[in-house]
Amino acid sequence: xxxxxKPEIQQTAHTEDEPLPTPEPATIAxxxxxxxxxxxxxxxxxxxxxxxxxxxxxxxxxxxNPRTIQSCIEQxxxxxxxxxxxxxxxxVCKLTEQGRAxxxxx
Numbered sequence: 157x158x159x160x161x162k163p164e165i166q167q168t169a170h171t172e173d174e175p176l177p178t179p180e181p182a183t184i185a186x187x188x189x190x191x192x193x194x195x196x197x198x199x200x201x202x203x204x205x206x207x208x209x210x211x212x213x214x215x216x217x218x219x220x221n222p223r224t225i226q227s228c229i230e231q232x233x234x235x236x237x238x239x240x241x242x243x244x245x246x247x248v249c250k251l252t253e254q255g256r257a258x259x260x261x262x
Contacts, residue, residue: 199259208251233258
């Protein structure tokens with residue numbers, strides 16, 4: 157009696173001519189041991205606020221760059237605190253213990 161035919165498995169090989177798929181930028185997190193001067197300045201402002209609340213605006217009244225905020229969250233220096241019902245796209249954050257240490261240069 158003949159054995160049943162095995163299903164053929166299709167394998168796709170990567171060739172050097174084809175670029176590898178790139179993950180979405182938001183999913184790429186890399187560890188940065190120390191915050192940049194902009195990040196450190198933003199984190200340090202949370203040291204003077206109740207509960208470590210981080211500001212939405214800089215000293216000149218300009219909105220903090222969302223990339224700065226997101227990067228600090230990814231590094232574990234800040235965490236979302238609560239949703240702002242009036243401005244849902246504004247991320248209200250507070251310092252973490254790692255963020256306090258980073259702001260103090262430890």
